[in-house]
């Protein structure tokens with residue numbers, strides 16, 4: 247037992263510790279927010295699903311909505327740090343424990359593995375578990391966001407870069423000073439060289455997703471009609487230099503090409519489908535690391551307020567399409583579009599107006615900064631309504647047992 251009071255300590259958008267009770271509450275709230283689907287009647291026929299990146303952001307939303315709405319059983323994979331004497335576990339550690347508990351209460355067999363999804367060892371472990379516990383796999387959602395990937399064949403480690411391609415990018419950006427006061431600045435990012443582009447594609451492109459599908463297909467574990475989706479982003483022209491036209495965008499283009507190739511392969515192999523799912527902007531640990539995205543997301547919320555579509559609502563829609571409750575609808579590039587609420591001409595024009603005029607003095611009126619600040623803190627379990635942060639809390643929470 248190691249109960250203690252946890253006070254937030256942060257450098258920018260990164261917090262050193264996470265609050266277990268806050269993380270648990272947020273997962274419970276997300277579960278409760280999910281509209282019921284066909285889950286109840288399924289029992290033994292429940293679809294078997296693998297969610298890679300299940301502890302945070304869109305992958306967490308995939309796991310929670312899959313369990314609560316669809317009644318999936320299966321496996322979640324993520325890469326989180328355990329609590330130690332000095333530090334709490336990572337937020338994803340506690341969110342996974344909370345998700346597992348909710349799955350258990352709902353009677354769904356869901357196993358959670360902690361380790362490097364990019365490794366062949368993890369693929370083998372998951373394949374063994376599917377074979378022994380579930381027989382076959384119906385669905386795979388791939389939602390990994392990582393700064394590095396070690397190629398299991400060569401042992402080479404690639405690092406992703408967040409840079410423009412072809413020219414220097416100047417972007418407006420939002421930071422908070424030590425007292426939490428917002429500051430709108432301009433940052434200049436030099437263009438990536440060829441090696442940085444290639445390395446970013448190696449980390450965030452489609453190679454590892456394809457390796458997962460090939461591995462599971464090789465073990466003959468894909469069910470007839472198997473469907474898989476990997477998450478992608480298009481985003482606004484305002485962030486295009488650094489995002490969609492930049493290194494990470496090149497990786498997303500590779501991911502989308504991979505989807506089209508996999509789709510053709512799976513069609514022949516098992517009547518299956520592979521798509522990318524274009525999701526809207528959300529505050530996550532990965533997205534806040536991208537220059538300009540904090541400002542953009544804060545302004546987007548300023549324009550849309552509660553009309554922003556939550557990750558859980560988007561993932562509910564994705565599950566409906568992957569499981570055949572609704573038809574799988576893609577754009578010309580094979581992408582399921584769950585981001586249309588963000589990219590309407592009207593919304594983009596309103597955000598662009600604010601983006602151009604925002605200064606340190608006006609930002610509080612133009613962007614929803616309270617929402618943004620709370621959203622960042624909630625990534626670590628802080629600023630969650632109903633949690634008493636002065637009370638000691640157990641940090642030594644075990645990883646859920648299989």
Ligand SMILES: NC(=O)c1ccc[n+]([C@@H]2O[C@H](COP(=O)([O-])OP(=O)(O)OC[C@H]3O[C@@H](n4cnc5c(N)ncnc54)[C@H](O)[C@@H]3O)[C@@H](O)[C@H]2O)c1
Nearest residue numbers: 299301302303304324325363391392477479527528530532
């Ligand atoms: N956040 C957004 O605004 C946004 C919008 C559209 C699409 N997306 C896409 O959604 C996907 C997930 O992004 P996110 O923002 O939810 O990220 P996130 O940082 O919230 O979550 C990343 C997840 O990946 C896991 N992970 C990281 N490295 C791993 C590894 N080596 N092995 C196993 N698991 C690992 C983490 O444990 C975590 O569960 C990405 O493809 C991203 O581009 C994000």
